[in-house]
Amino acid sequence: MIEWRDEGALLKVRKHGENSAIIEVFTQSHGRAAGVVRGGTSRKIAPMLQPGAQLDVTWKARLEEHLGAFTIEPIRSRAAQVMSDRLALAGLNAVTSILTHVLPEREDHRALYHRTVQLLDLLGQGEVWPLAYLQWELVLLEDLGFGLDLSACAVTGRNDDLIYVSPRTGRAVGRHAAGDWADKLLPLPHVLLGQGSADVADILAALKTTGHFLNNHLVPSLGDRALPEARARLLERIAKEG
Amino acid sequence: MSQAPKDIDALIDLMARLPGLGPRSARRAVLHLIKKRGQLLSPLADAMTTVGATARECLNCGNIGTSDICDICASEKRSIGQICVVEDVADLWAMERAGVFKGRYHVLGGTLSALDDIGPDELRIPKLRDRVTTEGVTEVILALGATIDGQTTAHYIADELQGVQVTSLAQGVPVGGELDYLDDGTITAALNARKSV
Numbered sequence A: 001m002i003e004w005r006d007e008g009a010l011l012k013v014r015k016h017g018e019n020s021a022i023i024e025v026f027t028q029s030h031g032r033a034a035g036v037v038r039g040g041t042s043r044k045i046a047p048m049l050q051p052g053a054q055l056d057v058t059w060k061a062r063l064e065e066h067l068g069a070f071t072i073e074p075i076r077s078r079a080a081q082v083m084s085d086r087l088a089l090a091g092l093n094a095v096t097s098i099l100t101h102v103l104p105e106r107e108d109h110r111a112l113y114h115r116t117v118q119l120l121d122l123l124g125q126g127e128v129w130p131l132a133y134l135q136w137e138l139v140l141l142e143d144l145g146f147g148l149d150l151s152a153c154a155v156t157g158r159n160d161d162l163i164y165v166s167p168r169t170g171r172a173v174g175r176h177a178a179g180d181w182a183d184k185l186l187p188l189p190h191v192l193l194g195q196g197s198a199d200v201a202d203i204l205a206a207l208k209t210t211g212h213f214l215n216n217h218l219v220p221s222l223g224d225r226a227l228p229e230a231r232a233r234l235l236e237r238i239a240k241e242g
Numbered sequence B: 001m002s003q004a005p006k007d008i009d010a011l012i013d014l015m016a017r018l019p020g021l022g023p024r025s026a027r028r029a030v031l032h033l034i035k036k037r038g039q040l041l042s043p044l045a046d047a048m049t050t051v052g053a054t055a056r057e058c059l060n061c062g063n064i065g066t067s068d069i070c071d072i073c074a075s076e077k078r079s080i081g082q083i084c085v086v087e088d089v090a091d092l093w094a095m096e097r098a099g100v101f102k103g104r105y106h107v108l109g110g111t112l113s114a115l116d117d118i119g120p121d122e123l124r125i126p127k128l129r130d131r132v133t134t135e136g137v138t139e140v141i142l143a144l145g146a147t148i149d150g151q152t153t154a155h156y157i158a159d160e161l162q163g164v165q166v167t168s169l170a171q172g173v174p175v176g177g178e179l180d181y182l183d184d185g186t187i188t189a190a191l192n193a194r195k196s197v
Helices: A086-102 A110-121 A129-143 A175-184 A200-222 A229-241 B006-015 B023-035 B037-054 B089-098 B125-134 B148-160 B184-192
Strands: A002-016 A020-027 A031-037 A054-061 A069-076 A162-165 A172-174 B082-086 B104-107 B139-143 B165-168
Touching (some): A002 A086, A002 A110, A020 A054, A020 A069, A020 A110, A086 A110, A086 A129, A086 A200, A086 A229, A086 B148, A110 A129, A129 A200, A172 A175, B006 B023, B023 B037, B082 B089, B148 B165
Parallel strands (some): B082 B104
Antiparallel strands (some): A002 A020, A020 A031
């Protein structure tokens, strides 16, 4: 019997048979892991199985390649904090659905895990959350091998006046180095460099740039399915509450 | 392997597909029905035939009835100013059991789900929008689950329905509940929704 114990954030729940549920948890050491929770739809357990919940999980299976079964202990629920907050709900939906979509199963992504837990813990703090979400997307891209390199101009090596990002390489490009290619490059909002006021317009522009790399680099590497709609809904909500 | 004749075996197989029944309990239920043929089996078969022929979804609200417009929508005793939005028919029946709501219903047929890619068009939200504008509705009561998907749906509907009062069921301590036994989320929701006494 193979067994491990870990802590993680619940990403997805779906009913399995009459009484059980199959859950997906983003764990600290085992990455995205799936398993059956027996009695997962019962009155006692179902309230714990809300996306975003922080759980202590024990996974058991006879063979490594089996789906396996989880026993769970709740650490903290995040559902109550977000239910009355539209931005928080949209944020939680976006984070959990993107992670479910892009994370490979059973692969350690510890840095991304820690940023995800920090981000989920900030849910409900509307004034800082959009910026935290943007930074999380940058870590997500980095962790999955599509990180942006904004440290210096890809052409000149200089690190001043960086205002573009190459849509192909994800590297920064300076104003003077862009030349005739300027209209083919993506904008590099100051917020991506950790500069400026990080207002909503700047954050949305930056999310458009990170969205390009999610949609055109990360997602195609995973197959045909498009990025979940939840991200677009989150961006709409950020713009509305701006 | 079952020792029952072929027809009975087929019945056991069908019964075993029902919620709450497995092969063993289906076999017991079928044996019981056969033993009580007069009192149970024949009336049950008749009732199932009738329901199979007449049951249909209400064209207006999505409730299950025996005509195109269900009894609740057709009733003149029901207030037309309030619509209670529920996820599915089981929730509508639960509300009716309580017997306190005298308006009409709207059954969505599910909730929005980011993870399962269920969007507004998969639910009966466009029909709800039509009803609000054509039926003189003054209040829409959202009786959706206290879950992430339920509340995402509630906020979406509230944003969609302009010019009408949108309310939702309260969340908190259940009748007969003791704080010691409540989960953290329920206590948080109850505290956030506290009221003057």
